[in-house]
Amino acid sequence: MGGYLKLGPTILDLDWSTVETKVKLFIKDYVEKSQAKGIVLGLSGGVDSCTIAALSALAIGGDRVFGLLLPEQETYNTRDVEHAKLVAEKFGFKTEIIDITPALETFYNSIPIFEPTEKLCKGNVKARTRMTYWYYYANRLDMLVCGSSNKSETMIGYFTKWGDVAADISPLMDLYKTQVRKLAHHIGIPKEIVIKPASPALWPGQLAEKELGIKYETLDLILYGLEHFMKIEEIAQQLDVEKEQVSKIKCRWLSMEHKRRMPLTTKIQYRTMGADFRLPRTRC
Amino acid sequence: MKEKIKIALAQISCKRGDKAENTRKIEREVTEAKQQGAELVIFPELSVTGYTMRDQIYELAETIPGHSTTVIEKLAKKTGTYIVFGMPELSEKTQATIYNTAVLVSPDGFIGKYRKMYLPTHSVFEEKRYFRPGYQTPVFETELGKMGLIICYDIFFPEVSRLARLKGAELIVCISASPATRKAFFETLTAARAIENTAFLAYVNLVGIEDGLQFWGGSRLIGPNGKALIEAKYDEEDLVIGEIHYADTRPTETFVPMLKDLRPELFDKLKETAEKL
Numbered sequence: 438m439g440g441y442l443k444l445g446p447t448i449l450d451l452d453w454s455t456v457e458t459k460v461k462l463f464i465k466d467y468v469e470k471s472q473a474k475g476i477v478l479g480l481s482g483g484v485d486s487c488t489i490a491a492l493s494a495l496a497i498g499g500d501r502v503f504g505l506l507l508p509e510q511e512t513y514n515t516r517d518v519e520h521a522k523l524v525a526e527k528f529g530f531k532t533e534i535i536d537i538t539p540a541l542e543t544f545y546n547s548i549p550i551f552e553p554t555e556k557l558c559k560g561n562v563k564a565r566t567r568m569t570y571w572y573y574y575a576n577r578l579d580m581l582v583c584g585s586s587n588k589s590e591t592m593i594g595y596f597t598k599w600g601d602v603a604a605d606i607s608p609l610m611d612l613y614k615t616q617v618r619k620l621a622h623h624i625g626i627p628k629e630i631v632i633k634p635a636s637p638a639l640w641p642g643q644l645a646e647k648e649l650g651i652k653y654e655t656l657d658l659i660l661y662g663l664e665h666f667m668k669i670e671e672i673a674q675q676l677d678v679e680k681e682q683v684s685k686i687k688c689r690w691l692s693m694e695h696k697r698r699m700p701l702t703t704k705i706q707y708r709t710m711g712a713d714f715r716l717p718r719t720r721c
Numbered sequence: 722m723k724e725k726i727k728i729a730l731a732q733i734s735c736k737r738g739d740k741a742e743n744t745r746k747i748e749r750e751v752t753e754a755k756q757q758g759a760e761l762v763i764f765p766e767l768s769v770t771g772y773t774m775r776d777q778i779y780e781l782a783e784t785i786p787g788h789s790t791t792v793i794e795k796l797a798k799k800t801g802t803y804i805v806f807g808m809p810e811l812s813e814k815t816q817a818t819i820y821n822t823a824v825l826v827s828p829d830g831f832i833g834k835y836r837k838m839y840l841p842t843h844s845v846f847e848e849k850r851y852f853r854p855g856y857q858t859p860v861f862e863t864e865l866g867k868m869g870l871i872i873c874y875d876i877f878f879p880e881v882s883r884l885a886r887l888k889g890a891e892l893i894v895c896i897s898a899s900p901a902t903r904k905a906f907f908e909t910l911t912a913a914r915a916i917e918n919t920a921f922l923a924y925v926n927l928v929g930i931e932d933g934l935q936f937w938g939g940s941r942l943i944g945p946n947g948k949a950l951i952e953a954k955y956d957e958e959d960l961v962i963g964e965i966h967y968a969d970t971r972p973t974e975t976f977v978p979m980l981k982d983l984r985p986e987l988f989d990k991l992k993e994t995a996e997k998l
Binding site for chain 2: 666668691701702703704705706707708709711712713
């Protein structure tokens with residue numbers, strides 16, 4: 438079996454200068470056309486959020502970029518906060534740090550059926566609470582929310598619906614995780630941030646690759662193969678992984694479409710949201 | 722050729738993307754229809770795969786002949802029935818050219834296929850993104866009569882059915898995946914195509930909900946006078962069987978003589994004028 442695509446690390450290589458230019462142009466253009474005063478973004482100290490914050494600052498100027506650090510007690514990591522501040526200093530954008538622990542505690546205490554051992558339910562509250570902060574700041578300051586989701590996690594649905602993925606624009610969403618790392622390196626994000634293990638930080642000790650059971654280097658190549666209509670057998674053979682593993686990832690990719698689209702409705706009338714209203718994004 | 726035949730309209734819902742499950746359902750329906758005396762069993766458009774495939778179509782499309790047609794040919798042979806069904810057909814000459822195809826098989830094997838000519842690409846439909854249109858209107862001479870096949874949106878264009886009728890089709894089979902918002906159009910057009918061609922028309926629509934699209938069913942067998950001989954339920958799976966007598970065409974054709982009164986010279990004018998629209 439063979440094909441024109443040979444899955445290997447170099448297949449994900451792009452001209453990073455061109456990518457940088459494209460992303461910056463996209464951000465600048467959207468902010469200008471929206472007539473927004475700037476960008477608000479969640480800054481966790483991880484490579485994705487640091488990269489998009491830096492690119493935003495390079496695109497529209499650091500004085501128009503507001504990075505919100507929203508740690509909470511359970512997953513607090515001094516190193517992440519230091520990394521976020523380091524990048525903010527290097528690229529010259531504003532930050533604010535707010536401990537969201539009291540807000541979370543109040544929320545948990547208000548839920549009659551709250552169950553602390555259900556860590557995913559609880560973790561999702563954290564992601565959605567952060568989203569609420571971003572949008573409060575964006576509304577209050579007449580800014581846009583810029584997301585830091587990458588293509589790998591968006592494809593497999595490794596995010597909180599209406600949580601960390603919520604944004605007005607997501608400029609990195611067409612770059613796989615390993616590509617974001619390379620872009621980060623290219624624009625000068627410090628190495629310790631680029632190479633540190635990814636974590637959604639929904640609960641203590643959560644590590645993305647451990648939870649997913651696969652390294653991003655392999656995951657990205659599998660997803661790249663699926664993106665290019667390669668068959669499961671071909672991907673498995675080229676990457677020397679089990680067919681079942683590829684099949685599982687494919688299934689996860691397909692079954693997570695509900696997290697990537699507007700809520701489904703039933704078509705009743707002439708034109709319908711998510712079906713045949715096909716309007717450009719316009720500002721009148 | 723038989724003078725009268727029993728036709729089953731197998732109004733099914735499909736499991737999207739699951740060819741094995743849909744083929745099993747086709748087998749169950751054919752077996753049931755045969756027990757009730759049906760000689761021809763008709764399934765909806767893209768009944769092997771479901772209608773709303775989007776990008777998954779590239780891995781679901783098959784050549785004809787191929788696995789799915791072989792399975793259904795065996796079924797036709799085993800049950801002694803003629804079967805019409807729909808599937809995405811992969812061109813044998815390319816790797817990603819796909820047609821929206823209706824297939825006719827008989828107890829003796831594959832008879833022929835029709836590739837949808839009019840591909841809706843408006844409102845909720847995106848068929849031109851995925852399919853290449855067909856260019857032929859074949860008519861199949863079988864022991865059950867001369868049959869022409871059309872698919873769903875083709876029915877909005879009278880020339881497709883007309884061409885099949887002029888080539889001798891006395892039964893026009895229209896397989897469909899029509900969402901509920903189009904119901905009124907199809908209820909009118911199925912009768913219109915039968916009347917204007919003085920032919921029998923068997924319309925079989927999908928039911929079920931796929932990606933928010935609700936298919937309305939309402940399959941029907943219509944006589945040359947435009948009257949429904951049998952009708953399936955709206956919105957739910959159904960299997961209805963009706964009988965047609967080809968001799969019934971004659972009284973309609975005599976006093977509603979659409980074919981006798983055709984004016985071929987108008988077709989040239991139609992072409993000229995349509996090109997300048």
